[in-house]
Amino acid sequence: MRRLILILVPYLWLLALFLVPFLIVVKISLSDVALARPPYFPQLDLSGGWAAIRDFFTELDFENFAFLASDDLYWKAYLSSLRIALISTLLTLLIGFPVAYGMASARPEWRPTLMTLVILPFWTSFLIRVYSWMGILSQNGLLNTFLLWTGVISEPLTIMNTEIAVYIGIVYTYLPFMILPIYATLEKLDGSLLEAAEDLGCSRTSAFWLVTVPLSKPGIIAGCFLVFIPAIGEFVIPSLLGGSDTLMIGKVLWEEFFNNRDWPVASAVAVVLLAILIIPIVLFQRNEQKNREAGQ
Amino acid sequence: MPQTVFAPWEDPDEKPLIRFQNVTKKFGDFTAIQSIDLDIYTREFFALLGPSGCGKTTLMRMLAGFETPTTGKILLGGEDIAATPPNKRPVNMMFQSYALFPHLSVWENVAFGLKREGREKDEIATRVADMMRLTRLDKFARRKPHQLSGGQRQRVALARSLAKAPKLLLLDEPLGALDKKLREETQFELMDIQEKTGTTFVIVTHDQEEAMTVASRVAVMDEGQLVQVSTPDRIYEYPNSVYVADFIGDVNIIEGAASQSGDKVLVTWAEGASPLVATSTAMLTKDQHCYLAIRPEKITITAEEPETTNKVHGEIIDIGYLGNISTYHVKLPTGHMVKAQSTNTRRLSRRNFTWEDKVWLSWSDTAAVLLER
Numbered sequence: 001m002r003r004l005i006l007i008l009v010p011y012l013w014l015l016a017l018f019l020v021p022f023l024i025v026v027k028i029s030l031s032d033v034a035l036a037r038p039p040y041f042p043q044l045d046l047s048g049g050w051a052a053i054r055d056f057f058t059e060l061d062f063e064n065f066a067f068l069a070s071d072d073l074y075w076k077a078y079l080s081s082l083r084i085a086l087i088s089t090l091l092t093l094l095i096g097f098p099v100a101y102g103m104a105s106a107r108p109e110w111r112p113t114l115m116t117l118v119i120l121p122f123w124t125s126f127l128i129r130v131y132s133w134m135g136i137l138s139q140n141g142l143l144n145t146f147l148l149w150t151g152v153i154s155e156p157l158t159i160m161n162t163e164i165a166v167y168i169g170i171v172y173t174y175l176p177f178m179i180l181p182i183y184a185t186l187e188k189l190d191g192s193l194l195e196a197a198e199d200l201g202c203s204r205t206s207a208f209w210l211v212t213v214p215l216s217k218p219g220i221i222a223g224c225f226l227v228f229i230p231a232i233g234e235f236v237i238p239s240l241l242g243g244s245d246t247l248m249i250g251k252v253l254w255e256e257f258f259n260n261r262d263w264p265v266a267s268a269v270a271v272v273l274l275a276i277l278i279i280p281i282v283l284f285q286r287n288e289q290k291n292r293e294a295g296q
Numbered sequence: 297m298p299q300t301v302f303a304p305w306e307d308p309d310e311k312p313l314i315r316f317q318n319v320t321k322k323f324g325d326f327t328a329i330q331s332i333d334l335d336i337y338t339r340e341f342f343a344l345l346g347p348s349g350c351g352k353t354t355l356m357r358m359l360a361g362f363e364t365p366t367t368g369k370i371l372l373g374g375e376d377i378a379a380t381p382p383n384k385r386p387v388n389m390m391f392q393s394y395a396l397f398p399h400l401s402v403w404e405n406v407a408f409g410l411k412r413e414g415r416e417k418d419e420i421a422t423r424v425a426d427m428m429r430l431t432r433l434d435k436f437a438r439r440k441p442h443q444l445s446g447g448q449r450q451r452v453a454l455a456r457s458l459a460k461a462p463k464l465l466l467l468d469e470p471l472g473a474l475d476k477k478l479r480e481e482t483q484f485e486l487m488d489i490q491e492k493t494g495t496t497f498v499i500v501t502h503d504q505e506e507a508m509t510v511a512s513r514v515a516v517m518d519e520g521q522l523v524q525v526s527t528p529d530r531i532y533e534y535p536n537s538v539y540v541a542d543f544i545g546d547v548n549i550i551e552g553a554a555s556q557s558g559d560k561v562l563v564t565w566a567e568g569a570s571p572l573v574a575t576s577t578a579m580l581t582k583d584q585h586c587y588l589a590i591r592p593e594k595i596t597i598t599a600e601e602p603e604t605t606n607k608v609h610g611e612i613i614d615i616g617y618l619g620n621i622s623t624y625h626v627k628l629p630t631g632h633m634v635k636a637q638s639t640n641t642r643r644l645s646r647r648n649f650t651w652e653d654k655v656w657l658s659w660s661d662t663a664a665v666l667l668e669r
Contacts, residue, residue: 198383199387199389203383
């Protein structure tokens with residue numbers, strides 16, 4: 001009985017805060033847009049009895065999904081989101097791995113400090129941090145002023161409102177999510193494995209590629225998913241730092257909801273996005289599961 | 297036909313495989329190794345024995361190339377290897393933690409070193425198969441290290457370090473993680489493999505029984521210095537100091553003042569007690585402070601007063617029953633506690649002595665070793 005209650009708590013949590021809202025979104029995605037409040041039709045009226053419920057279900061259709069497939073704006077937005085998320089994940093990995101490696105090789109008494117430094121940005125609001133990047137990257141922002149002062153460039157660079165700014169924003173925001181899991185695997189790495197590799201004829205470099213990298217793979221995979229999954233639906237960064245030509249599905253979704261007030265299409269976009277994300281999420285779960293088993 | 301005894305260290309013409317020349321190693325202010333001179337010969341099974349922190353692991357890591365001596369030279373086959381990195385030395389090491397690569401199978405672990413040498417595929421396969429047969433791992437080739445038992449992992453580590461056919465194999469507490477029974481079996485297996493491959497083995501251990509069992513020679517270390525380097529039997533029977541006598545096996549140490557006549561030494565050890573006799577080739581000055589080391593198994597325990605010169609009377613305080621032998625702790629009127637061992641050839645119910653019995657302990661003139669320090 002006690003066990004049942006223990007198990008029930010997380011399931012109720014998921015049911016109330018994930019499954020029910022998701023079903024509502026699915027329901028809206030199957031409805032039609034209407035000039036009403038709320039702005040979609042049909043509405044479920046339980047006071048009408050069985051007949052009303054049956055009527056409600058017959059009114060639902062997949063029109064909005066068909067619309068998504070027919071309009072290439074959505075396809076392009078999904079593909080462009082995938083591309084941006086993939087490239088930013090790769091960039092985050094390229095920056096995050098050396099940072100994690102450096103942290104793991106630092107003297108043990110320094111590690112907690114370095115860890116705090118990585119987490120420190122979270123103490124400030126995410127929005128404020130993205131806004132401050134606007135101040136850094138804009139035409140007469142800090143970066144351009146500095147580069148002009150050093151004489152590296154003679155004309156200010158246009159970074160703000162381009163895809164580059166979006167990459168910078170995503171990499172900056174999600175870097176800790178990459179560093180922490182990689183650091184966790186590297187810190188656990190038994191130093192005698194590297195000595196054994198050297199003893200058996202490896203140079204330092206080949207020992208790194210043959211031992212360190214394969215053994216940090218679980219951390220790399222976890223980090224990549226933790227960056228990729230939120231990055232694909234990212235909305236704030238592309239809308240604040242990106243230009244009008246930066247197409248991301250999160251931005252499209254927002255515009256459908258608030259600019260067009262087309263809740264059904266926006267919901268359909270969200271449902272498809274979730275369907276796309278389920279694949280990496282399942283892969284991620286499987287990776288975690290495998291690590292747990294290997295760890296035993 | 298007399299069999300030639302393996303004792304290259306007694307042959308002055310024999311060239312050592314390894315020679316430590318006045319090697320000192322410091323970590324900051326701490327001196328881990330204090331000016332050591334040591335020769336190790338080809339095909340030897342050499343044991344470095346000592347308590348933790350005595351520098352034995354540092355000595356081994358210098359051979360592997362993970363540490364460099366602060367001063368002095370290490371010669372391998374006559375060449376100074378101080379500047380040679382670990383991956384260029386014909387030396388392999390079996391790590392205490394085994395350090396098996398968890399992401400590679402047993403086969404890949406054993407083949408790891410051979411692949412780095414860039415050998416032919418067939419050659420690697422043959423060599424790995426040979427090593428697997430030698431260590432009886434044939435069945436486990438595809439398994440990952442975490443799917444093996446402790447004993448199997450130990451054998452993988454051994455196979456991997458032997459695969460490159462090193463001139464010298466270093467073993468860092470190789471049996472430390474195994475339980476007692478498996479450890480004893482593995483000791484003989486190690487000796488067997490060492491003989492078959494003809495490789496020179498240097499083993500680091502804090503377990504004196506292990507060192508005595510496997511080694512052709514044992515170096516007893518303390519605080520970065522070699523206290524005694526000799527064969528196991530000489531270390532046990534003729535320790536050169538109280539430290540060695542005490543570290544190897546069980547021993548009774550009796551302090552006293554010496555008076556020598558020829559090779560007989562009389563040791564006055566307590567007021568009113570008749571002096572004890574020992575033989576020694578060393579020349580001691582009159583009334584020199586000295587120690588008598590007597591192994592418990594060399595002491596005879598009797599109820600009646602025996603007719604030997606070395607005898608003491610006392611009361612049994614404690615009996616340690618080990619099955620095959622019993623250790624009696626006997627308290628002398630002088631306050632000394634003396635341990636005596638006897639083999640339990642009879643059943644327990646018919647044992648001669650019990651607690652609080654008054655007994656005589658005796659030993660021959662040659663049983664005790666006279667030590668100056």
